Amino acid sequence: MxxxxxxxxxxxxxxxxxxxxxxxxxxxxxxxxxxxxxxxxxxxxxxxxxxxxxxxxxxxxxxxxxxxxxxxxxxxxxxxxxxxxxxxxxxxxxxxxxxxxxxxxxxxxxxxxxxxxxxxxxxxxxxxxxxxxxxxxxxxxxxxxxxxxxxxxxxxxxxxxxxxxxxxxxxxxxxxxxxxxxxxxxxxxxxxxxxxxxxxxxxxxxxxxxxxxxxxxxxxxxxxxxxxxxxxxxxxxxxxxxxxGGTQLNYSDLLLSIATAQWKDKDAREEITEFVDEVNAIGDGFNINKDFVLKCCLVLGGFREIAFKVDNFNKANMLNIEQQWEDITKAIRGAVILLANLGYHRDTLTSNNALIPIAHYLKKIGVPNNFAVASKYEADRRAIFKWLVIVLLKRTFSGQPDNVLRPIREVINSAVQGFPLEEISNKLKGGTKSLSFDTDEIMSLLHYRYGEAYTYSVLAFLYPTLDFRNKFHQDHIFPKKLFTKNRLSKAGIKDEDAEFFLENFNSLANLQLLEGVPNQEKSGKDFDAWLTEKYPSKADRTDYMVKHYIPDINLTFANFREFIEKREKMLVTAFKDLLA
Structure with a gap:
């Protein structure tokens, strides 16, 4: 030189x-x-x-x-x-x-x-x-x-x-x-x-x-x-x-470079960058990058070592990944489509790594073309959805995700039938990545607020029967527009209560999931008036209240404090039942 x-x-x-x-x-x-x-x-x-x-x-x-x-x-x-x-x-x-x-x-x-x-x-x-x-x-x-x-x-x-x-x-x-x-x-x-x-x-x-x-x-x-x-x-x-040194080269860029130099029939860089663009355009959009795809290649490719190390991207492994490329990308694509159908996107999927076990499971069962919608896979989808919400809320993949991906992959590989939610939970039981919630952890879920990334997972978990292919909005049960100091004063809310109102109107206890049209119809109307107008029949109102965990109390705006306190208790009970 x-x-x-x-x-x-x-x-x-x-x-x-x-x-x-x-x-x-x-x-x-x-x-x-x-x-x-x-x-x-x-x-x-x-x-x-x-x-x-x-x-x-x-x-x-x-x-x-x-x-x-x-x-x-x-x-x-x-x-x-x-x-x-x-x-x-x-x-x-x-x-x-x-x-x-x-x-x-x-x-x-x-x-x-x-x-x-x-x-x-x-x-x-x-x-x-x-x-x-x-x-x-x-x-x-x-x-x-x-x-x-x-x-x-x-x-x-x-x-x-x-x-x-x-x-x-x-x-x-x-x-x-x-x-x-x-x-x-x-x-x-x-x-x-x-x-x-x-x-x-x-x-x-x-x-x-x-x-x-x-x-x-x-x-x-x-x-x-x-x-x-x-x-x-x-x-x-x-x-x-x-x-x-300098502006650091991402490790994935280096590994992608090695793959590009070693693949025989495909251009690794072109294939991976095009695939990243494709899956990020699914649904309302995702934020998947080359790091994620390369990690999937190691996990779904069946390699014993899945760490981001140059040694794991040797020529033999790279050629193996090239041979499996179509199957790997089909599985990732299927997992992203499934999550899009469950209402997730770049702002609510708080860990891309949670996609990897789902993609691995889909690859194992041959990635059925209609997995995200066919009735025969409904039980599988429910198990995957429950598992997904749990690992997102528990932040299971924070820290060192490889230490979680390895045992989960092992359980999936040995599973006989269906997505092995219970077996994964048992595998991780007792460790720092346990999937079980204690009472304090359940109570902490109530702290999530409107618009936060984890709030969707909490709310979606409360509605296990919804078809999330329809667009659902995070809706304030008591409309947000009512919570200003001026409007609270006009509504006769005392100063000592107004602070509670302002602190809690964005809290989880005042949120529900509604489809777009009902949400627009509801708009800024008083909740009790809208409920009676929308559901004149008492039986229909009761069904709505049960579905949305609405306490059977006085639902006027002035009773907002009691509503929040009662609904929080209902949500905690619901979480415990759903997590069981």
């Missing part, structure tokens, strides 16, 4: 654009934020070192032996964040980047591409929430003494960049690539009427633009070492060593 003469940023960008510089399959994907990119450009303008790079020279005769990817250019946080596969059919060799991908991608996006990230308070499925933004430099920015930056770089939309006044003159950073000579800088300033602003602004703009031209075209700031060896094991070892 040799240190080679440094090159300019312009040289590096040209090489990336011509696909002379590519990324080996062992590289992770781009993870830097806009703030990191902006800081990188500010550091370059201030002549700060940005560390050296490590390149791997691959001879043209060996290019076909490995898989390479292009750099991301038009980055989109939702729709375009995967590196495209590189088509390298030329007659020359290539340079693969072993260390420095994040910095080089940031330079490429800043100078040649764009970055679309989600705007706050907009939905993920809203296309307008991701406006395209390019990197701009404010030529009129005067750094304050206590400022962390000397040059103001920002990713802006075209409309935002059009603002020009005494404080803002935004120059699209990528345009500097077309300003080849220093004299062109002056031409730009004159042609864009920069002189019409304050005199000191012209000086600021002149200084900033000349400096940017120097940084991109003249300064040889890309210092790199070049590895010319063709031994993948050696290259992988170098890669592991150099990625032990």
């Amino acid at each position: 040799a240190f080679v003469e440094p090159i300019t940023i312009k040289d590096a960008i040209d090489n990336i654009h011509r696909k002379n510089y590519v990324l080996p399959a062992i590289q992770r994907e781009f993870v830097w934020s806009v703030d990191q990119i902006e800081t990188l450009f500010d550091s370059l303008m201030r002549d700060y070192p940005i560390s050296s790079f490590l390149f791997w020279e691959v001879d043209r005769n060996n290019v076909d032996k490995y898989q390479f990817y292009e750099f991301v250019r038009e980055y989109h946080e939702r729709d375009s964040y995967h590196n495209p596969k590189a088509n390298l059919s030329g007659e020359s060799g290539i340079i693969a980047i072993l260390d420095g991908q994040q910095r080089l991608t940031s330079l490429y996006i800043g100078l040649k591409g764009s970055y679309a990230y989600k705007m706050p308070r907009k939905r993920w499925d809203n296309d307008t929430a991701f406006p395209k933004r390019h990197l701009y430099l404010n030529l009129f920015y005067a750094s304050a003494e206590d400022s962390d930056v000397e040059y103001q770089f920002r990713f802006l939309t075209k409309k935002e960049a059009e603002v020009r006044d005494d404080d803002n003159f935004w120059f699209k950073v990528g345009d500097i690539l077309g300003i080849l000579e220093p004299v062109d800088v002056n031409d730009y300033l004159l042609n864009n009427d920069v002189a019409q602003f304050r005199k000191d602004n012209f000086r600021l703009a002149n200084k900033a633009l000349f400096k940017l031209h120097d940084v991109i075209h003249k300064s040889r700031s890309i210092n790199f070492f070049l590895e010319r060896g063709e031994d993948l094991d050696k290259v992988l070892n170098i890669f592991i060593r150099v990625n032990s």
